[in-house]
Amino acid sequence: MISFDEAVAEIGRVAKPRGFESVSIEEAAGRVLASPVVAAIDSPRTDVSAMDGYALADADLRAVPARLTIVGESFAGAGFGGSMGAGECVRIFTGAPVPAGADRVVMQENVRREGDIAIFESAPGNARHVRVAGNDFRSGDQLLDCGRFLDPRGIVAAAAADIAGVQVYRRPRVHILSTGDELAEPGSATSRADAIPESVSFGVAAMANQWGADVTGRSRLRDELAGMRSAAASAAKEADLVIVTGGASVGEKDFAKAMFEPAGLELVFSKVAMKPGKPVWLGRAGEALVLGLPGNPTSAMVTARLFLAPLLAGMTGRRMEDALGWRNAPLEAPLAECGSRETFHRACWSGERVQLVGNQDSSAQNALAQADLLVRQRPNSPRLEAGGLVQTLAF
Numbered sequence: 001m002i003s004f005d006e007a008v009a010e011i012g013r014v015a016k017p018r019g020f021e022s023v024s025i026e027e028a029a030g031r032v033l034a035s036p037v038v039a040a041i042d043s044p045r046t047d048v049s050a051m052d053g054y055a056l057a058d059a060d061l062r063a064v065p066a067r068l069t070i071v072g073e074s075f076a077g078a079g080f081g082g083s084m085g086a087g088e089c090v091r092i093f094t095g096a097p098v099p100a101g102a103d104r105v106v107m108q109e110n111v112r113r114e115g116d117i118a119i120f121e122s123a124p125g126n127a128r129h130v131r132v133a134g135n136d137f138r139s140g141d142q143l144l145d146c147g148r149f150l151d152p153r154g155i156v157a158a159a160a161a162d163i164a165g166v167q168v169y170r171r172p173r174v175h176i177l178s179t180g181d182e183l184a185e186p187g188s189a190t191s192r193a194d195a196i197p198e199s200v201s202f203g204v205a206a207m208a209n210q211w212g213a214d215v216t217g218r219s220r221l222r223d224e225l226a227g228m229r230s231a232a233a234s235a236a237k238e239a240d241l242v243i244v245t246g247g248a249s250v251g252e253k254d255f256a257k258a259m260f261e262p263a264g265l266e267l268v269f270s271k272v273a274m275k276p277g278k279p280v281w282l283g284r285a286g287e288a289l290v291l292g293l294p295g296n297p298t299s300a301m302v303t304a305r306l307f308l309a310p311l312l313a314g315m316t317g318r319r320m321e322d323a324l325g326w327r328n329a330p331l332e333a334p335l336a337e338c339g340s341r342e343t344f345h346r347a348c349w350s351g352e353r354v355q356l357v358g359n360q361d362s363s364a365q366n367a368l369a370q371a372d373l374l375v376r377q378r379p380n381s382p383r384l385e386a387g388g389l390v391q392t393l394a395f
């Protein structure tokens, strides 16, 4: 049995992107850049006004009040085509090109207008209200680095670079196999004695999508080795990552690993000294990675959060740390000493402190939905009093 940190290090070794593709800016949100975004234009492209008002030459306001003749208008998208001389100004709007000959914009609130004459009663302040060409970025500037997750802010910069598309890492194809004779489609559990709703694969699929995967297949399998083996072989051929739920322990029908043997399963790790989630395992079958999650729903979702999220971060070209951002937070109540397995308690954030949820059973589904944090407790660490700091991870 390896430690949690050793298991995370193994995840880091295997979690590599599987190629890249070009997508339009429209499709790029939530993807990760496989090549940098380089600006194709200056921004702004020319000197533009930062205010609605009047563009003029500073020299014309040396003596105030000043009366300048309005010789035209400049709008964003339709600049002033003419020329502006001494004693003249141009009506201008925010984002519009500043005409040649002007080096300042005066806000319209500080200007009185009489027909074609603009009257400037007082000396303007220091602010010229002109955004100089290229002051945001220049053509050729690298705006976003390779590996950048295209969040809404990044997408703005990518589009502003005036490029039609970007190169991003391919979304890993994920196939989820849930095992167990007892499992039934939600809504149909009572139609069969001893059946329960299959719940885990839905949470695992949601998490896989959240971390950038494309869930291309979902299958519910009976505990029958021949059928499981053929499902395992075809999932391993079709997917980059196969996730198996259940059958990870030592029961007589726990076939999760055995089902991949004919597909050439090589284990990376099997069993981690953690609670919950001890039976979690990782392997390869041909080109595919295979992640085995315990069947107990809380164990499955805790191990998915701790291993699937960083695995997909790496497979989509992100840093693994993006998925494992631990933060210190104070405890609401004392925490008993930890046993020999590293423990990940389910907890809630009250706004000021961390409170463990009441039901810490690894089969819990109601308490699972209440928890928004995991609290990490190192093996054999001593009791902590209320107010003591613990490491937490958004769950």
Ligand SMILES: Nc1nc2c(c(=O)[nH]1)N[C@H]1C(S)=C(S)[C@@H](COP(=O)(O)OP(=O)(O)OC[C@H]3O[C@@H](n4cnc5c(N)ncnc54)[C@H](O)[C@@H]3O)O[C@H]1N2
Pocket (backbone or CB within 6 Å): 178, 179, 180, 182, 183, 196, 197, 198, 199, 200, 201, 245, 246, 247, 248, 249, 250, 251, 254, 276, 277, 278, 279, 293, 294, 295, 296, 297, 299, 362, 363
């Ligand atoms: N003798 C031992 N028994 C067990 C050990 C052990 O070390 N020695 N480990 C325990 C631990 S820890 C866990 S966790 C479970 C994990 O077992 P499996 O991965 O083999 O899971 P199953 O037996 O298939 O199922 C466990 C439990 O979860 C329910 N389940 C399974 N899949 C789903 C699903 N997709 N949706 C909803 N619920 C699911 C299943 O009905 C069982 O109740 O083993 C312990 N035993």
Ligand code: MOO
Pocket (backbone or CB within 6 Å): 275, 276, 277, 278, 279, 294, 296, 299, 362, 363
């Ligand atoms: O993973 Mo099991 O506790 O961890 O029920």
